[in-house]
Amino acid sequence: MELDDHAEDLASDLGVDKEEVKDDLQNLVEYSVPVDEAKQSLRRKYGDDSGGGGGTPSAKDIADITPDDSNVTVTGVVLTAGERSIRYQGDDHVIVEGRLADESGVIDYTAWEDFGLEPGETITAGNAGVREWDGEPELNLGESTSLSVDSESLDVPYEVGGEAQLADLRTGDRAVSIEVDVLECERKTIDGRDGETDILSGVFGDESGRLPFTNWDPAPEIEDGGTVRIENAYVQEFRGVPEVNVSEFSTVTALDRRIEVGSDTSTMDVADAVGTGGIYDVEVVGNLLAVRDGSGLIQRCPECYRVVQKGQCRTHGDVDGIDDLRVKAILDDGTGTVTVVLDDELTERVYGGTLEDALEQAREAMDQEVVADRIRERIVGREYRVRGHLSVDEYGANLDAETFEESDDDPAARATAFLEEVDA
Numbered sequence: 001m002e003l004d005d006h007a008e009d010l011a012s013d014l015g016v017d018k019e020e021v022k023d024d025l026q027n028l029v030e031y032s033v034p035v036d037e038a039k040q041s042l043r044r045k046y047g048d049d050s051g052g053g054g055g056t057p058s059a060k061d062i063a064d065i066t067p068d069d070s071n072v073t074v075t076g077v078v079l080t081a082g083e084r085s086i087r088y089q090g091d092d093h094v095i096v097e098g099r100l101a102d103e104s105g106v107i108d109y110t111a112w113e114d115f116g117l118e119p120g121e122t123i124t125a126g127n128a129g130v131r132e133w134d135g136e137p138e139l140n141l142g143e144s145t146s147l148s149v150d151s152e153s154l155d156v157p158y159e160v161g162g163e164a165q166l167a168d169l170r171t172g173d174r175a176v177s178i179e180v181d182v183l184e185c186e187r188k189t190i191d192g193r194d195g196e197t198d199i200l201s202g203v204f205g206d207e208s209g210r211l212p213f214t215n216w217d218p219a220p221e222i223e224d225g226g227t228v229r230i231e232n233a234y235v236q237e238f239r240g241v242p243e244v245n246v247s248e249f250s251t252v253t254a255l256d257r258r259i260e261v262g263s264d265t266s267t268m269d270v271a272d273a274v275g276t277g278g279i280y281d282v283e284v285v286g287n288l289l290a291v292r293d294g295s296g297l298i299q300r301c302p303e304c305y306r307v308v309q310k311g312q313c314r315t316h317g318d319v320d321g322i323d324d325l326r327v328k329a330i331l332d333d334g335t336g337t338v339t340v341v342l343d344d345e346l347t348e349r350v351y352g353g354t355l356e357d358a359l360e361q362a363r364e365a366m367d368q369e370v371v372a373d374r375i376r377e378r379i380v381g382r383e384y385r386v387r388g389h390l391s392v393d394e395y396g397a398n399l400d401a402e403t404f405e406e407s408d409d410d411p412a413a414r415a416t417a418f419l420e421e422v423d424a
């Protein structure tokens with residue numbers, strides 16, 4: 001059934017305007033609410049209580065809210081409130097996202113109406129919708145929510161505001177404030193939703209680490225480089241790693257102070273690193289178990305740069321491939337495995353020769369697999385320290401290596417360090 005039919009259905013059941021329910025339905029569905037649940041929620045909103053319940057939902061502590069609650073009444077302190085623009089049905093809508101806390105816990109919220117939420121305020125949201133996101137409940141503050149600012153403020157064990165360090169940011173974080181150094185920045189022209197538009201993209205650094213960013217509405221303070229304070233940024237996943245998004249609603253101020261950008265990347269267990277779901281700057285140490293197929297001398301499509309098999313690109317068909325070098329190798333540290341990807345430069349180093357050398361070796365042997373074989377002989381069974389960008393998707397975890405060094409630790413020293421860590 002199409003969304004249109006669902007809307008038709010609802011409109012005739014409830015006796016309301018079809019376009020209105022369709023807007024609402026679309027809105028919920030785009031926010032990952034299953035269509036049946038969305039319809040139920042709209043039945044409640046438009047006053048068809050045939051599903052039972054009805055009336056004002058009971059007040060709940062934040063810690064007690066579960067994704068099974070459909071509507072709740074909560075009182076809490078607004079910790080953060082960040083504006084963001086989204087588009088549905090061709091229109092731009094400004095929504096406010098942030099976190100709300102009481103003594104018992106914290107919950108994310110999205111406000112679809114302009115309630116003028118301010119961090120630090122204690123509010124009571126009557127009839128707030130509850131939706132599930134990633135297994136966790138979230139609040140939807142919309143048309144049917146009654147919102148009031150309480151004169152008596154609640155004491156909560158959480159800090160108001162979104163001050164954060166780059167290393168702590170995770171995909172989905174909203175309304176964060178950071179103070180960072182602009183390490184890399186370039187202006188790009190992209191095909192935006194309103195045609196061609198300029199954006200800035202690059203890398204931020206602070207004491208805790210580094211993270212890539214996109215600035216959708218180029219701020220001169222960022223383009224100039226140096227140190228900036230950014231308020232109301234949000235974090236979204238891009239190519240499997242978290243990325244700081246600086247929007248038209250963010251505030252950017254140039255700062256006078258210098259930031260000591262953290263050079264010691266956090267070394268993590270493979271399992272912990274993979275458990276983050278993607279991390280821009282991480283180091284792991286493990287044994288190189290195998291060099292995977294598609295390593296060594298490879299050919300790439302001249303159009304899309306993807307690897308071609310037997311002269312065939314999956315998108316562009318028969319192509320004249322460009323020769324290149326890369327390695328995809330499996331690294332295991334006992335807690336888990338990750339596929340380490342080496343670019344052409346790192347591959348030349350582990351191969352011990354240039355692309356021309358590899359081409360010559362393959363020509364002589366009349367087999368390009370000899371290149372991967374030589375790499376296998378040189379690296380399999382050894383221990384490596386790898387630093388780079390980790391992305392995780394349904395096919396597994398990939399670590400795009402920036403550095404790839406044979407680990408000089410002796411195993412005894414590592415065992416001692418490990419035991420100290422366990423004791424601590």
Ligand SMILES: [Zn+2]
Pocket residue numbers: 301302303304305306313314315316317
């Ligand atoms: Zn192609």
